[in-house]
Amino acid sequence: MAAVTDDEREEELSTLAAIFPELVRDKCDPFSATLELPVTPSKPLIVRFLPPKRGLITNGNAAYMSGPSVEHDLELSHLPPLSLQIHLPPNYPADSPPKATLRTHHDWLPKEKLEELEQEAAKLWEEYGQCQILFAYIDHLQQSADSGFDLDQTAPGCLILESTEKNELVKFNADTILSTFRAGTFDCGICLEPKKGSSCHRMKRCGHVFCLQCLQDFYNNAITEGDIVSVRCLDPGCGKENATPNASARKTKRDQTLHPRELLEMGIHEDNVRRYLEMKRKKKLEADKTTVYCPRTWCQGPARSMKYPPIPADLNSFIANEDASDDEDAENENTSTGDRLAVCEKCSLAFCRVCYMGWHGQFARCYPRDPNELSAEEKASYDYIRQNTSPCPTCNSPTQKTMGCNHMKCFQCNSHFCYLCGSWLDGDSPYQHFNKAGTDCYQRLWELEEGDEGQNPGDGRGFGGGRGWEQIALEVARQADAEEAEAAALEAAQRAQEDEDARAAAQLAEADEAAPNGAREVGLENAMAQVRVNDQPPPPQAQQRAAQRGGAAGIGRRQRNPFPAHPPAANHNAQAIRNHERGAGRWNANGRRRGPHPPLVNDEDERQRQELQRFLEMARRDEEDGWDSDELGDEAGFEIR
Incomplete structure (x- = not known):
C-alpha cells in the first residue's frame, strides 16, 4: 500500500514540474517542493503607506507629537511573489491532506491572509474527496493573486503597510515592469x-x-x-483619444x-x-x-x-x-x-522690487518706477503720504503729526527726530536742536502746533529734509507741466493761424479759377499797370491789427507793390503811358501833385497803346506766340521799368 502511495506522490509532483518548470524539488526530501507564484493583479492594487508612529516629546512645559502625519497612496501593478512550499505526507492523498506553507518577500501580505490561504489546501482536499489537489490549490492561489487577494474588499479598501516598505515595493514594481517590457x-x-x-x-x-x-x-x-x-x-x-470637452483648462x-x-x-x-x-x-x-x-x-x-x-x-x-x-501640473508656491x-x-x-532702487529696508517709502502700475487708490495713498508725512531718519517710516511740538519719536524704531527737517535728535536732550541759533529750526519747536491741517509756518521757510526735497520736486514738476502746457497752447495757436492762412489762399485760388476770362484780363491789365501811389507805411491802427493777426513781418499787412511808386521817366512816351494807366494829371515830372488835365498823348503813344491792347486780346485767346514785340516800336522809346 505504501509503494502505491509513494507512486501517487511522485506522479503528482512530476506532473506539476511539467506544468510549472519553475518548480524546485527539495534534494533532501523528494516529496517536498517550492514554487514562486508571481503577484500581478489585473487591477493595480492600492497600497497605503502609513507614516512612522508618532511619539510624545516633552520639552519643558511644552509637549508635541513627533514624526510626520502624511499618508501616501500608490497603485502598484506588480508585488513581490508568493512563495509556496509543499510537503506531501506519507499517507497522502488517501488519509492526509498536503501541507502548504506560504510566505512573501518583504512581508507585504498580512499574516491573517497567509494563514487563510494555507487553510485552503485542506478545504480543497476535503471538497475533492481526499484525492490529489495540488494543481487545483495552485490555481486557486493564482486566481487570488490576480484579484489582489480581495484586499480592496476589506474595510480600509486597500492594502495598508508601514512607510518603511515603500521604497522596496516601488522599486520592485518598476523593475518588474521594465523586465517585462524588455522581454x-x-x-x-x-x-x-x-x-x-x-x-x-x-x-x-x-x-x-x-x-x-x-x-x-x-x-x-x-x-x-x-x-x-x-x-x-x-x-x-x-x-486626442481621451480628450473631453471640459479638458481645455488642463493640458x-x-x-x-x-x-x-x-x-x-x-x-x-x-x-x-x-x-x-x-x-x-x-x-x-x-x-x-x-x-x-x-x-x-x-x-x-x-x-x-x-x-x-x-x-x-x-x-x-x-x-x-x-x-x-511634471512640474507644469503642480501648483506653484505663491510668494508673499x-x-x-x-x-x-x-x-x-x-x-x-517696487522702486528698483538699492534695498532701503522694509519700512522705507518708495514708489513704482512706472506710475501707470498704480491704481487710483494706490496713487492717492502715495501722494498723501508724500505730501503730508515726514520720514524717520533711521528707518524711513512715514510719520504725521496731528498736534503738539515738532519733537517726534518714531513708532517703529523709537528714534527721536525733528518733524520739520528730519534731523536725528538725541533722546536725552532732544530740544537742544530747537534752541541752537543759526539753524533752520531755531525757535520753531511749536510751529504747526495744530498739525499739518492747522496753521502754516510763521516764517514761511516750510519743511526741510526728505519732505522738503519732495515738496521742492513737486513744485518744479508743477512748473514744468505749466510751461509745457503753455508751449503746447502757443504751438496750437500758430498751427491754427497757418491753417487759416492756407484756407484763405485756397479760397482765393478757387475764386481766381472760377472768374470769367474777361475778369482775368482786367485783373492782369490792372496788375501790370498798377503802381502804388502812396508809399507811406500803414496807419498805427492797421499796424496793430496786423500784429494781432499774424505777428510776423508781412502777415496781416498790405503787401508792397514790387514796382516803384513813381520811377523816373526815361522819355515822355513812357511817362505818358503811365499817366494814362493811372489817371493822367495827378503827378508831374518832379513827382509833385498837380491838378487834373487831359493826357498828353501823341500818335506814337496811341499806336503803342493799341498794340498793347491787341497783345492782351491775343493772350486771352492763347495766341500770344504770334505777336511780335517789335510792333511796339523802338525799345528806347517804350520802356516799363
Missing part, C-alpha cells in the same frame, strides 16, 4: 520597424513605444535648437513636456538634460508677470524665486528630489506680495 517585441512609432523591448522606451504618461535611437536623435536635436516645446510624446494622436498628455528623469532613462546626455531644464525655467520666468529683473543695465538677470529655483550642480539629486509628475526685497541671482544685487 517583449514592439513596433517603433517613428521608424515603424520591429524592435526588442530592450532597445525601446515606453512613454510613462501615455504608454506609446518608440525605439531609443529615434528618440535620442529627435530630442537631442530639439534641445540643441532650443525647441523645448517639441520634447513630448511623438505620437500624432497622443492625448493634454501630448501638450505636456517630458520629465527630465525620463530623458535620462532613455539615454539623453546629462548636459542636454541640464540645458533642457534651464530653458524651461527661463521660459517660465519670462511668462510669469511677477518676475522682476535686476536694474543694472549690464546685468538684467532675474531675481531669485522660490517658485523657480536655480538648477544645482548635482543634477541627479535635483531630479530625484522632484515629484515624478508684501515682501519687497529682491536679490539678483546673477550679480547678487539686493534691490526693491
